[in-house]
Amino acid sequence: MSFTTVLPSSNSKLFKNTTPMSKKHKFKPQFGRNENDRKSSGSGPSHSPAKRPMPPPQAHSTPPRKKARLSNGVASAIQEQRRELPIARGREALIREISANEVTVLIGETGSGKTTQVPQYLLEAGLAQAGMIGITQPRKVAATSLAARVSLEQGTPLGGCVGYAVRFDERAGPDTRVKYLTDGMLTRELLGDPLLSRYSVIVVDEAHERTLRTDLLLANLKRILRERNGSGKQKENPLKVVVMSATMDAEKFSRFFNDAKILYVKGRQHPVKIYHTSQSQTDYIDSAMRTFFQIHVDQPPGDVLIFLPGQEDIESLQKSLEMFSRQLPIDFPTVLIVPMFAALQASQQQDVFKPTPKGSRKCILATNIAETSITIPGVRYVIDTGKSKEKRYLAGPTGSGFDTLLTRDITKSSAMQRAGRAGREGPGFCYRLYTEDAFKQMAAAPEPEILRCSLVQAILQLMCVGQDIQELELMDSPDDDAIISALKNLFIIGAIDDKRRLTPLGRVLASFPLEPAHARAVVASKDLGCTSEILDIVSVLASSSKLFLDVSDKRSEIADVRRKLVHPSGDHLTLLNTVRGYSTVGIADASTQENGKAGRNARREWARQHFVNERTLREAANIRDQLRVSCERAGFDWKVSCGDAEEPVLLALSHGLAQNAALITPDGTYKQTAGQQIVKIHPSSTMADKKVPAIIFDELVYTNQIYARGVSSIQKSFLASLGAFNTRKA
DNA sequence: TGGGGATTT
Numbered sequence: 001m002s003f004t005t006v007l008p009s010s011n012s013k014l015f016k017n018t019t020p021m022s023k024k025h026k027f028k029p030q031f032g033r034n035e036n037d038r039k040s041s042g043s044g045p046s047h048s049p050a051k052r053p054m055p056p057p058q059a060h061s062t063p064p065r066k067k068a069r070l071s072n073g074v075a076s077a078i079q080e081q082r083r084e085l086p087i088a089r090g091r092e093a094l095i096r097e098i099s100a101n102e103v104t105v106l107i108g109e110t111g112s113g114k115t116t117q118v119p120q121y122l123l124e125a126g127l128a129q130a131g132m133i134g135i136t137q138p139r140k141v142a143a144t145s146l147a148a149r150v151s152l153e154q155g156t157p158l159g160g161c162v163g164y165a166v167r168f169d170e171r172a173g174p175d176t177r178v179k180y181l182t183d184g185m186l187t188r189e190l191l192g193d194p195l196l197s198r199y200s201v202i203v204v205d206e207a208h209e210r211t212l213r214t215d216l217l218l219a220n221l222k223r224i225l226r227e228r229n230g231s232g233k234q235k236e237n238p239l240k241v242v243v244m245s246a247t248m249d250a251e252k253f254s255r256f257f258n259d260a261k262i263l264y265v266k267g268r269q270h271p272v273k274i275y276h277t278s279q280s281q282t283d284y285i286d287s288a289m290r291t292f293f294q295i296h297v298d299q300p301p302g303d304v305l306i307f308l309p310g311q312e313d314i315e316s317l318q319k320s321l322e323m324f325s326r327q328l329p330i331d332f333p334t335v336l337i338v339p340m341f342a343a344l345q346a347s348q349q350q351d352v353f354k355p356t357p358k359g360s361r362k363c364i365l366a367t368n369i370a371e372t373s374i375t376i377p378g379v380r381y382v383i384d385t386g387k388s389k390e391k392r393y394l395a396g397p398t399g400s401g402f403d404t405l406l407t408r409d410i411t412k413s414s415a416m417q418r419a420g421r422a423g424r425e426g427p428g429f430c431y432r433l434y435t436e437d438a439f440k441q442m443a444a445a446p447e448p449e450i451l452r453c454s455l456v457q458a459i460l461q462l463m464c465v466g467q468d469i470q471e472l473e474l475m476d477s478p479d480d481d482a483i484i485s486a487l488k489n490l491f492i493i494g495a496i497d498d499k500r501r502l503t504p505l506g507r508v509l510a511s512f513p514l515e516p517a518h519a520r521a522v523v524a525s526k527d528l529g530c531t532s533e534i535l536d537i538v539s540v541l542a543s544s545s546k547l548f549l550d551v552s553d554k555r556s557e558i559a560d561v562r563r564k565l566v567h568p569s570g571d572h573l574t575l576l577n578t579v580r581g582y583s584t585v586g587i588a589d590a591s592t593q594e595n596g597k598a599g600r601n602a603r604r605e606w607a608r609q610h611f612v613n614e615r616t617l618r619e620a621a622n623i624r625d626q627l628r629v630s631c632e633r634a635g636f637d638w639k640v641s642c643g644d645a646e647e648p649v650l651l652a653l654s655h656g657l658a659q660n661a662a663l664i665t666p667d668g669t670y671k672q673t674a675g676q677q678i679v680k681i682h683p684s685s686t687m688a689d690k691k692v693p694a695i696i697f698d699e700l701v702y703t704n705q706i707y708a709r710g711v712s713s714i715q716k717s718f719l720a721s722l723g724a725f726n727t728r729k730a
Numbered sequence: 731t732g733g734g735g736a737t738t739t
Contacts, residue, residue: 139736167738184737191739213737310734343733368734389734405734449736457738513738546733623738630739683731703732 085113103260109267131200210448270423302380303362334360399488402700455486521656530642539624570712682707
């Protein structure tokens with residue numbers, strides 16, 4: 001039985017020039033290209049064209065450190081590994097350059113070891129004598145795992161010489177010289193220490209990702225450099241900055257920091273052979289499926305990772321792949337299809353990390369989560385559809401706005417990142433389902449987040465430290481329209497007055513680690529006597545993952561068990577019911593350790609039965625604890641509860657979501673009060689298809705229509721009672 | 731009838 005008869009539309013293979021195992025014909029690449037081939041073959045850092053005289057290395061001694069107990073054999077093996085990293089050969093040059101320059105831009109390819117080694121080189125060269133070396137990461141898991149690795153390499157316990165700080169978790173102490181932290185955490189430290197005077201060196205890693213927090217941090221670092229190192233200053237406590245990035249934006253970072261020196265470090269990735277299609281594809285799902293089977297039939301063992309935009313595409317491709325795998329001849333390796341996306345249950349996410357059984361081939365269908373956040377072992381083949389979903393906030397003139405969540409072409413840097421996922425353990429292959437021309441036409445890197453997100457929270461926080469976003473020297477400044485929209489929003493919730501001055505209320509709102517709208521609801525709950533309820537609700541809204549899991553093929557079962565949790569007024573009180581339902585399970589007999597464990601098991605089982613994401617509930621509980629502390633500092637009682645009364649809760653939420661309200665129209669559609677937009681209630685809402693006079697909602701998202709998500713029914717009179725609503729009308 | 735991915739004293 002020939003493979004081509006299995007598939008409906010596979011008469012022509014997409015990739016004709018790959019080498020089937022069966023026919024060992026000569027390989028003649030037509031459009032395939034190995035990107036590693038064009039990379040420089042030199043090792044160690046090579047320098048940017050403008051060479052400057054190099055000063056002698058500074059003589060410093062390494063501070064004495066407490067050693068962790070490690071056998072000599074293990075310790076020397078670790079040091080041997082360090083010496084074998086590509087960056088090790090450039091150690092002295094790196095120390096010399098970073099010592100000599102105020103700002104250094106370091107371009108390091110994947111696998112160069114820059115993130116673990118540079119801080120240690122600087123430590124060993126004595127650059128952390130006066131203060132710490134701080135290394136920022138966009139993601140928490142990176143900060144914690146890097147700190148663990150580096151403390152092992154230093155032979156000191158975690159939290160000793162090497163530590164980390166991320167939200168809800170800190171392992172750092174008086175001895176800490178090297179601290180890994182999230183960029184958000186360091187931005188927060190700015191509030192209490194505007195000059196970051198505890199740090200001698202700040203290393204900004206993954207700067208190419210251009211997250212909102214990285215950009216705000218870079219702007220502040222530029223200011224701090226002027227203040228701490230500026231001419232005429234005594235330079236008692238100078239700061240050094242190292243910006244680390246993938247290759248794309250090196251010159252831009254360099255220009256931003258007054259033509260800072262650029263250093264390059266070659267990486268150690270296995271070569272990845274890249275193929276493009278000869279013609280552009282109209283149906284990437286079908287193309288992905290045909291390409292997978294082409295690999296499966298022709299190519300040696302190795303798992304396949306397919307990048308897709310979202311859950312819907314993943315599930316649809318999963319069905320097709322399963323259907324056609326069943327028709328494969330019996331002697332073919334079994335196909336094991338594993339989906340991977342953020343909203344997946346934790347237990348199912350674990351499946352991608354399980355070793356592939358002998359005689360089978362794993363096919364992972366993943367979103368962008370596999371591009372940076374997780375690394376899947378065993379992948380040898382990558383299929384890149386060239387698409388991803390991108391969220392972009394469109395600020396409206398009335399202080400409300402909406403997110404678009406649309407499938408778009410990826411960028412060159414994303415395409416290279418995806419390809420690199422095939423070369424982590426050995427030589428790999430990447431099949432791009434787009435032409436080489438299409439690749440060349442892709443944008444170099446994603447637009448910085450600061451140009452794509454709501455600025456409400458960022459502006460409020462900047463105002464609290466006396467900074468004006470329009471005067472701040474950012475790498476990319478947002479449009480005036482986006483700034484004006486955010487200012488209007490801040491005015492509506494009372495955070496600023498009509499002269500754009502921060503109000504006392506605004507300062508209180510900024511003291512909560514929440515979006516200003518949610519913080520406004522918390523403040524409103526004080527007078528309404530429902531702080532306990534509001535904290536339970538906003539802590540879930542502030543969590544990074546969704547509360548309710550959805551498994552498409554169990555839809556009716558899910559609806560049945562959820563019915564008990566659904567509140568007639570909508571999603572916010574349904575959230576509250578869920579948080580409370582979960583937290584009362586297994587509490588009765590938590591008095592002993594044994595019973596405490598039983599309680600945890602009972603709660604896990606409850607979450608499983610109700611298709612509720614326990615990870616979200618645990619994260620929400622952490623956030624709630626943090627919010628309780630914020631409440632105490634702001635001087636109000638977080639325990640105060642309104643019992644079963646729903647009205648105060650909805651009214652408090654309405655204060656925060658004043659600009660996110662809509663009224664029903666005679667034809668049964670909802671029209672927002674801030675603006676003329678017709679909005680539809682999202683199908684995932686408990687309010688979907690319900691007709692009520694007035695609603696508030698958490699957000700608007702445009703996919704194929706403008707949907708309101710997180711919807712509650714409110715009394716129309718609530719809106720009139722909000723000062724903000726009247727102000728806007730006036 | 732539909733949910734890219736991070737993050738906060």
